Each structure stands twice: as C-alpha cells, then as structure tokens.
Amino acid sequence: MSNLNAVSRQTMLRRGFALEYATLGWNVIGIAVLAVAAISARSVALAGFGLDSLIEIGASTVVIWELSGTGEDRQRRALKLIGVGFTLLALYLLVQSTWVLATDFHPRHSPLGIAWTAVTAAVMFALAAGKARTGTALNNPVLKTEGRVTLVDGLLAAAVLLGLVLNALAGLWWADPLAGYVLVYYAAREVKEIFSGGH
Template identity: 85%
Template structure:
C-alpha cells in the first residue's frame, strides 16, 4: 500500500476521531438508558448489554489514545486492553445467565429496552462500517479491530432485542438469559482473536 499524502492522512485521522467520539457519546448515554431499562425489568441481557457499552467506552478511549500517537508497542497494548474487557464481560454474563436459568427467574417486559436496542443496532452498524473503512485506509489495526468491536456491539444489540421481543410477545422468559449466552460467545471470540492475532 502506497503511503498516504499528509493531507489525506490528517483527514482520515479526523474522521477516525469523530467516529470514536460519536461511539463514546452514544455509549455514555446508553449506560444511563440501559440502567433505567434493566433495573425495573430485572433483565440480565440488558444489564450485560450495559456492561458491553462500558467496554465499548473503554475501547473507544483506547483507540483515541492510540490515534494520538503511533508505534507497534502502543497498538499491542491498546488491543490487549480491549481483549481484557471482553474476557471480563464474558465471565460476568456466564455467571449471571446461568444463575437466572438455574433459579427460573422471570424478567419483566421492557419497552424502553426494546426501543434502545433497536436504535443502537442501527447506529452501531453504521459506525462499524465507517471505522472499518477508515482503519483500512489508514492501515491502522487498532481502528480496524475496534470497528469489529462496534460491529459485534450492533449484533449483540440485535440479539438482546430478539430476546426482549420473545419475552414480551411469547412469554419466553428464558430468551433473556439466552441472549446473555450469545453475548458470552461473541465476547470470548473477540477476546481470543485479539490475544491470538496480536
């Protein structure tokens, strides 16, 4: 790949920063909304998705830190921090989802959770597309990886949405912790990819 002219690289870096700030802002708001939705509904999937938003905030912060400087050592550390966040999320969700299924706990309906996860899925897919393209143009592995993290965030929002809809429409209470297990799978897969590839 031929090196980018300085003006092109600067424009791409600005776009990368803008995408990360947008992700950061969305997820900060998301933690508040998901807390307001998860507590009254007592939903493990919404709580887990709120923690995923917290990890996404951490990942965006790491990418902003990495974009402000260069170097392979800095990129490796940034990627490992993102991987640790995913591993911790997987452990939490595995324990919580198993407890909910074992005790037969029935979460309540959450119209707010349904609306937010539907909107979040659309926003995350758009942000992931922008990050992946920008990361590829910059040849920046951290931004490309975080684009995957954002895509996973969109997929997880869709999985949580399906669980919430099944609980509301069909009374399938177990769909909520099942959505939690979907999050465990994706979180472990992302952590493994980060640690084995970098």
C-alpha cells in the same frame, strides 16, 4: 501498507476520532437509559447491556489514546487493552446467561428497553462499518479491532432486543440468555485472535 498521502491520512484520522467520540457519547447516554429501563423491568439482560456499554466506553477511550500517538508499542498495548475488554464481556455474558437460565428469572416487559436496543443495534452496526473502512484505510489494527468490539455491541443489542421482544410477545424469557451464549463464542474468538497476535 497504506498508500494514503498526508492530507488523506489526516482526513481519515479525523474520521476515526469522530467515530470513536460518537461511540463514546452514545454509550454514555446509553448507561443512563439502560439503568432506568433495567430497574423498571427488573431485567438482568438490560443491566448487563449497560455493563457492555461501559466496556465499549473503555475500548473507545483506548482507541482515542492510540490514535493520538504513534508506534508499534502503543498499538500493541492498545490491542491488549481491547482484548481485556472482550475477555470481560465474554465472562460477563457467560455468568449472566447461566444465572438467568439457572434461576428461571423472568423480567418484566420493557418498552423503553426495546426502543433503545433497537436504535442502538442500528447505530452500532453503522459505526462498526465506518471503523472497519477507516481502520483499513489507515492500516490501523487497533481501530479495526475496536470496530469489532462495536460490532459485538450491535450484535448484543440485537440479541437483547430479540429476547425482550420474545419475552413481551410470547413469554419466551430464555431466548435472551441463549443468544448470550452465541456472543460468548464470538467474543472468545476475538480474544484468542488478539492475544495470539493475529489481527
């Protein structure tokens, strides 16, 4: 149970909104950057990371909607919508990683992709930590859960970055889809937790 007084709660709510709007803005810009990088490098991984940014935009929108209101019903609906986002992310990663490995697909090098995913990983980890702290202070399971979506976004950025760097430096094109399988497991675990009611 939260022991925040009304003033502290309002401060935390404002912080929650600020974190979500920052995530939203970053990912909107990211879709444009990733589209340019993915097309120039013919990179399935970068195109897929753009899809992940769309899921993150959806999750942030859900949390902004939930923070604007109150009630258990709204929280349950918001958590389910985030769970759907995780499900889509896990399915996408599973299909993309399998397709890349099966077709022996070799993307070109992408300096823009490397730069963007490196900065994005750092930004997402910082935002995820802020959401975890703020969600705990507000006793808000939706904000805490969406913080885990942001964490997955950061992990995916790091995985894509690792794949791009290994491809650029050592020609190890298969590193990225292998990292994708690790994230499939993580996302699937979150889906199970959300839909079993254990947040």
